[in-house]
Amino acid sequence: MPSFDVVSEADMIEVKNAVEQSQKEIATRFDFKGTGASVEHKENELTVVADSEFQLQQVRDVLTNKLSKRKVDVRFLEDGDIKKIGGDKVKQVIKIKNGIESDDAKKIVRVIKDSKMKVQASIQGDAVRVTGAKRDDLQAAMAMLRKDVPEMPLEFNNFRD
Numbered sequence: 001m002p003s004f005d006v007v008s009e010a011d012m013i014e015v016k017n018a019v020e021q022s023q024k025e026i027a028t029r030f031d032f033k034g035t036g037a038s039v040e041h042k043e044n045e046l047t048v049v050a051d052s053e054f055q056l057q058q059v060r061d062v063l064t065n066k067l068s069k070r071k072v073d074v075r076f077l078e079d080g081d082i083k084k085i086g087g088d089k090v091k092q093v094i095k096i097k098n099g100i101e102s103d104d105a106k107k108i109v110r111v112i113k114d115s116k117m118k119v120q121a122s123i124q125g126d127a128v129r130v131t132g133a134k135r136d137d138l139q140a141a142m143a144m145l146r147k148d149v150p151e152m153p154l155e156f157n158n159f160r161d
Contacts, residue, residue, distance in 0.1 A: 002138055003131040005124075005158040006108060006145065008100045010076040015096060016041055018066040025062055032058075036089055039063055046077075046094040053082060056090050073153035099126030104152055111148050117141055135161065 019041040026032050026039065037059050040047040048063065050056040064074050080093040100108070105123045112121040112130065119132035119141045132138045142156050 001131050001133065002135050002161050003129055003158075004138055004142070004156050004160070006100070006128040006130060007126070007155050007157060008076075008104075008153055009098050009155065010072055010096050010153075012096075014070045014072045015046075015067065018063065018070045018072060019046065021066045021070075022059070022063045025066070026059060029062075044096045044098060046096065048092045048094065049085075050090055051088060053090055056082065056092060060092075075151070075153040100128060100152070101126075108145065108149060108154075111145065112141060115141075115144055117144070 019039050022039045026037050032055070035051045035055060037050045037055055038048075039059060040049075046063070048056060048059050050059050064077075067074055067077075076097050078095040078097055080095065082090055082092045085091050102123070105126075105128050108128050109121040109123060112119060117132075117140060118134070118137050119130050121128055121130045123129075130138060130141055132141065138159070145154060145156075
């Protein structure tokens with residue numbers, strides 16, 4: 001029986017590359033000369049440090065630009081609070097979301113069931129498995145999920161016949 005998995009995972013290699021490109025641009029840009037502006041990457045979080053909130057926003061813009069150029073969806077980023085650290089520096093921790101939370105998974109299953117398509121959806125950990133009798137039904141389900149769930153960066157993998 002044909003099936004595929006609906007997942008929500010950022011490509012961490014591309015995230016790392018985008019962070020490195022951002023660091024290079026920050027190091028060479030005239031308006032960041034002599035400032036403590038930086039972007040750091042640790043596992044599933046990014047730390048942005050700057051001298052002021054305006055500069056922090058500028059660094060964030062550079063980072064989101066580089067992420068989007070490397071085809072990483074910025075909807076994976078979950079902004080943390082802006083905190084003041086020593087002196088006049090500010091810091092923001094940005095979490096990278098991986099996996100589909102249970103509420104979102106239930107919403108995906110409900111969307112599929114409400115569509116009256118001839119496919120079944122089941123939650124399996126942090127992914128949703130969709131199975132159907134025909135490949136065409138599964139491709140229609142993919143198109144429908146892309147259209148009906150725009151707030152989540154969904155990927156479809158593990159397509160089997």
